[in-house]
Amino acid sequence: MKQIKIGKSDVYTTPLGLGTNKVGGHNLFQNLDEQDGYDLLREALKQGINFLDTAYVYGLGRSEEIIGDVLQDYDRSKVIIATKAAQDQSHDMAINNSPEFIKKAVDEALLRLKTDYIDIFYIHFPDKDTPKDEAIETLDEIRKAGKIRAIGVSNFSLAQIKEANKNGKVDIVEDQFSLVHQAPVKEELKYLQENNISFVPFFPLASGLLTGKYYLKDWEKFKNSDGGKLLGDFSEKQYDDAMKGIDGIRKIAADHQATVTQTVLAWYMANPAISVVIPGARNADQVKSNAAAMKVDLTSDEYQKIDQLFSNF
Numbered sequence: 001m002k003q004i005k006i007g008k009s010d011v012y013t014t015p016l017g018l019g020t021n022k023v024g025g026h027n028l029f030q031n032l033d034e035q036d037g038y039d040l041l042r043e044a045l046k047q048g049i050n051f052l053d054t055a056y057v058y059g060l061g062r063s064e065e066i067i068g069d070v071l072q073d074y075d076r077s078k079v080i081i082a083t084k085a086a087q088d089q090s091h092d093m094a095i096n097n098s099p100e101f102i103k104k105a106v107d108e109a110l111l112r113l114k115t116d117y118i119d120i121f122y123i124h125f126p127d128k129d130t131p132k133d134e135a136i137e138t139l140d141e142i143r144k145a146g147k148i149r150a151i152g153v154s155n156f157s158l159a160q161i162k163e164a165n166k167n168g169k170v171d172i173v174e175d176q177f178s179l180v181h182q183a184p185v186k187e188e189l190k191y192l193q194e195n196n197i198s199f200v201p202f203f204p205l206a207s208g209l210l211t212g213k214y215y216l217k218d219w220e221k222f223k224n225s226d227g228g229k230l231l232g233d234f235s236e237k238q239y240d241d242a243m244k245g246i247d248g249i250r251k252i253a254a255d256h257q258a259t260v261t262q263t264v265l266a267w268y269m270a271n272p273a274i275s276v277v278i279p280g281a282r283n284a285d286q287v288k289s290n291a292a293a294m295k296v297d298l299t300s301d302e303y304q305k306i307d308q309l310f311s312n313f
């Protein structure tokens with residue numbers, strides 16, 4: 001299995017990871033079954049996915065706790081854990097990047113994850129006051145103390161990423177990017193590639209829109225789904241354009257005897273701007289199916305064709 005190096009760090013990962021906001025993320029999604037969370041994590045590790053993306057805010061620590069429970073049954077050195085923090089519960093969930101808060105957030109995440117190091121730690125959102133390079137220096141201190149291995153930021157603008165990376169210490173960035181959300185991050189991806197910073201897109205399946213389970217007539221159904229609510233300002237016209245693109249992907253998927261989701265995930269894995277793709281999942285069946293994307297090799301013609309199908313975005 002191909003291994004991807006994260007930024008300037010010595011962290012290596014499979015190109016397909018797992019997003020875990022539906023693992024214990026009761027504050028974000030309704031009707032989540034925690035047992036499904038445990039099962040889907042174990043399925044991911046069984047399928048050879050070794051990168052787990054979590055955050056304090058997924059269940060206010062619950063996602064990290066469940067991952068910590070599952071980790072006890074595995075060789076820690078074989079699993080890459082990425083987590084994030086910024087929401088300060090003691091101040092009404094205000095965004096906080098101060099040194100005191102970041103140090104406390106890392107220590108608390110270590111306890112919940114039941115481990116003595118975190119492979120990748122992201123500042124989840126920028127706060128208003130802390131200079132970005134200072135926030136990164138705090139993480140660098142924590143890295144030198146051996147508590148984290150790589151430094152990341154998420155939801156930072158390009159200007160904020162540049163300020164954070166003033167001393168070249170940012171290893172990885174996580175931001176929204178998908179086949180239907182490309183233009184807003186075009187410049188950012190160029191900067192990251194030029195500066196040896198890895199990129200992880202969130203919402204790679206556009207919260208379910210790109211899985212092949214929706215068709216042209218399903219706009220209302222999608223709009224009212226968890227995913228539709230998350231994508232917020234997505235218009236009906238954009239939805240129709242996306243469904244036309246998905247129809248094109250259905251043909252490519254059929255040639256590989258693959259699903260639409262597997263083919264979409266294969267496109268990310270073939271995209272040189274992307275380091276790790278972290279589709280979320282609701283249950284172990286979705287994880288098992290998505291893991292098979294690692295076996296779908298798109299030709300460069302197929303890769304370009306998918307690019308063209310979504311060139312409006």
Ligand SMILES: NC(=O)c1ccc[n+]([C@@H]2O[C@H](COP(=O)([O-])OP(=O)(O)OC[C@H]3O[C@@H](n4cnc5c(N)ncnc54)[C@H](OP(=O)(O)O)[C@@H]3O)[C@@H](O)[C@H]2O)c1
Binds near residue numbers: 204211
């Ligand atoms: N840094 C940040 O600020 C940030 C923000 C958002 C997310 N994230 C991270 O990024 C990860 C990915 O984003 P996401 O999970 O929100 O969205 P996503 O990966 O775009 O979509 C995942 C959703 O698609 C559906 N799905 C997945 N596989 C499927 C399959 N094979 N067949 C049918 N449906 C399938 C599931 O939802 P349903 O079954 O409910 O449709 C699943 O929860 C998150 O889990 C989280 O770790 C980070």
